[in-house]
Amino acid sequence: MLYPKHIGQLLYFWNYTLIEFLKEMLQDAGRICLEANADQNRLNLEFKNPKDLVTETDKKVEDFVINRIRSRYPLHAIFGEETGKSPGRSESGHATPLWVIDPIDGTTSFFHGQPFYCVSIAYQENGTTLMGGIYAPVLDQLFLAEKGKGAFLNHCPIRVSSCSRLIDSVMATGFACLRAGLKENNLPHFNRIVPKIRDIRRFGSAALDLCYVACGKVDGFWEMELNLYDIAAGVIIAREAGALVSDFSGGNRFPEKGILAANPALATLMVDQLNQRP
Numbered sequence: 001m002l003y004p005k006h007i008g009q010l011l012y013f014w015n016y017t018l019i020e021f022l023k024e025m026l027q028d029a030g031r032i033c034l035e036a037n038a039d040q041n042r043l044n045l046e047f048k049n050p051k052d053l054v055t056e057t058d059k060k061v062e063d064f065v066i067n068r069i070r071s072r073y074p075l076h077a078i079f080g081e082e083t084g085k086s087p088g089r090s091e092s093g094h095a096t097p098l099w100v101i102d103p104i105d106g107t108t109s110f111f112h113g114q115p116f117y118c119v120s121i122a123y124q125e126n127g128t129t130l131m132g133g134i135y136a137p138v139l140d141q142l143f144l145a146e147k148g149k150g151a152f153l154n155h156c157p158i159r160v161s162s163c164s165r166l167i168d169s170v171m172a173t174g175f176a177c178l179r180a181g182l183k184e185n186n187l188p189h190f191n192r193i194v195p196k197i198r199d200i201r202r203f204g205s206a207a208l209d210l211c212y213v214a215c216g217k218v219d220g221f222w223e224m225e226l227n228l229y230d231i232a233a234g235v236i237i238a239r240e241a242g243a244l245v246s247d248f249s250g251g252n253r254f255p256e257k258g259i260l261a262a263n264p265a266l267a268t269l270m271v272d273q274l275n276q277r278p
Contacts, residue, residue, distance in 0.1 A: 210234025
């Protein structure tokens with residue numbers, strides 16, 4: 001026999017949407033980061049290379065997110081920055097859904113007590129991102145987007161800027177290429193573009209850079225040598241807010257061929273800049 005409280009629990013389960021699940025998971029993961037911030041001087045560190053660090057909190061957050069997903073969607077596949085790819089199983093011939101996780105995008109900022117870091121999670125089906133969420137816990141900025149339904153910052157709709165001239169624009173960029181020690185890096189682009197714009201910002205998190213394009217805090221963003229987990233959630237948020245996202249040539253081979261996100265008026269101008277030779 002179902003009592004009223006059981007009926008209420010069932011109704012909540014049936015009405016508990018994927019986006020609500022994502023939102024709660026992001027906020028809970030953000031609380032783990034905030035609790036660790038208070039103890040950051042004792043964080044254990046590992047290094048992927050001399051410039052690319054990983055804290056125990058990166059691993060703790062990723063384990064938390066994976067366990068949360070597994071408890072509710074045990075057949076889904078998962079791709080996490082720290083743990084790699086975990087295959088799932090398809091149901092009734094459908095493609096296996098995939099969750100793409102960056103537990104802390106901006107680990108250097110996190111470790112140094114700076115606010116520009118976030119938890120980034122995307123949900124994909126058949127290789128298409130249908131939902132993305134990014135939460136910056138220190139700033140209490142929660143970005144969410146669903147394909148075809150727009151993008152939101154703390155539940156308020158967001159839109160890219162209307163800036164149409166490079167000289168009036170503020171851009172963001174990053175230097176993952178330098179962390180990786182690549183000979184071909186972002187410095188020539190940086191030196192060529194910065195004199196032609198109003199100013200540049202360097203937040204240290206590609207996920208937040210894409211979100212800030214989405215809400216008009218910056219007019220565009222470009223970077224090299226990123227991975228899927230760095231950009232998957234940010235791309236759908238930026239696109240749902242009206243941004244054009246491409247590789248450096250204006251195509252779709254991002255992030256392996258670089259990534260550019262900007263409002264439509266600036267996107268073509270930025271492609272031209274990124275394809276100029278010294």
